[in-house]
Amino acid sequence: MPSAKRAASPLLVARPSPYHASVTLFSNASSLITVDADASPRRSKRVKVDVKVEDEDSLPETRPAKKARTKLAPRASTSTVKLEEAEGVKSSRAKVKRETSASASPRKQKAIPQSLDTPHPAPPNWRDTYDTIKRMRSKIVAPVDTMGCDQAQNKETEPQNRRFATLVSLMLSSQTKDEVTDAAVAKLREALGGSITVGAVLAADESAISEAIAKVGFWRRKTGYIKQTAQHLQDDFDSDVPKTVDELCSLPGVGPKMAFLALQVAWNINVGIGVDVHVHRITNRLGWHKPPTKTPEQTRLNLQSWLPTELHPDINHMLVGFGQVVCLPVGPRCGECELSDGRCPSASKTVVKTSTRKVTSRRMAGPKVEIEVEDVKTEEVKITAPSDEPLSPLSDASGA
Structure with missing residues (x-):
């Protein structure tokens, strides 16, 4: 039975496929193959292949060659195979990023604002x-x-x-x-x-x-x-x-x-x-x-x-x-402040409440004795100015 394998064109160079032993790949003999000179001897499995053939229609094409070209390379003007080392690419990118950050000018100090766009009105009194x-x-x-x-x-x-x-x-x-x-x-x-x-x-x-x-x-x-x-x-x-x-x-x-x-x-x-x-x-x-x-x-x-x-x-x-x-962060002494007369909307006043109750004591012999005990309670009452809303005291984490 005659062999179905066609003779290779003298313009093509045959080489075994690195992907399958029974497949032969063909490439243009006049094209150049360039390899990145900076690439490390340790190669990554990741391969970028760009195969570009000039005057493609004028060359005879076999099935294996067509299959290889279709699978591995887009059409263009030159043949280029570029091998990149994955670790080398990552480290170079990190180096470029560090150099960019180092060469960047320091961030300008933000100016401290000195005024409001709309002034706050002066509070009454x-x-x-x-x-x-x-x-x-x-x-x-x-x-x-x-x-x-x-x-x-x-x-x-x-x-x-x-x-x-x-x-x-x-x-x-x-x-x-x-x-x-x-x-x-x-x-x-x-x-x-x-x-x-x-x-x-x-x-x-x-x-x-x-x-x-x-x-x-x-x-x-x-x-x-x-x-x-x-x-x-x-x-x-x-x-x-x-x-x-x-x-x-x-x-x-x-x-x-x-x-x-x-x-x-x-x-x-x-x-x-x-x-x-x-x-x-x-x-x-x-x-x-x-x-x-x-x-x-x-x-x-x-x-x-x-x-x-x-x-x-x-x-x-x-x-x-x-x-x-006087105006302490916790427990302000409003009783000592003159503004607690209603001018401070957050003032509080201490109110003392007293109450009495009778305690009866009985003994086996003798007269009945009754004792009055006075209970004193104090509580803080907020004194609010009529036209202002009371504000809750703000916490203070420092002394000065």
Whole structure:
């Protein structure tokens, strides 16, 4: 029986199929086969094959060749077989991604907003409330008066060190009472050799700083923040505290409240209100925000839109001391506050209720004895101003 196998054209080169031993593959002898020179000797099982034949219609074609071309390659102009190593591709892609991230420019610091698009209206009778609190504060000595962030500069002689000590004190005060912050600042000054300076912080071991501030909240994180901030100040600001809010907020561990207070205390620059938890809580209890604000930043923007600029530096110190002694976060002393006469929509009044009951005592012999016992009960009653809705007290997680 004559063989059905056709003679191969001299223009084709035969080679055994790598997929089946009984199949012969044919390719154009004039075409070039290129292999990626960078490919590793260890080949992946994944193969990308691009077979392109010029003048395809002019060449005789056998069934095995047609079957192989149809199965393995699309039509094009050149023959190319490209072998890729799977692991090599993944690693190269990861390398490119890392290089792209490294070469990308650092993200620009977002500017701190200074005003609202629509100013918040001034609350009615706010001036009377403000003056009343100011009068009450003049009779109160609060922790912030003797141990606040402005006190840290008093032990320094050089103006540059006074500004840096103020900034460090503000960084330590977050989520920490003034009494603890003041003690930590004194201990840190001692650990640094008697003066809080940028150079002394950079020269000190982190363990020495951590031991000095170990009583403040989040002391481990703040240790790193203080070291990093000192390095930034040395590299970018000539070892001094910057004079803008955005530059201050670019420092590790420094937020808007610290930035505004640092400018007021260190540079005597008034560009906004430093709002902490006390200012946030008290102004909401007074009903100064409609609707009530949820964050100190919202409170700051509301207050700055209507409170006169000349009062911005004083309101923080005034309300912090008031919140530390009278308008406490839990159990506010409304009985000692003059605003509980109806001007504060969140005021509560202690009402004492008494009742009497008779207790009879009988003995085997002798007269009957009756004793009256007086029961005293106290309860807090909310006193609400007629035109305002009462606000629930806000929780306070920090002291200063």
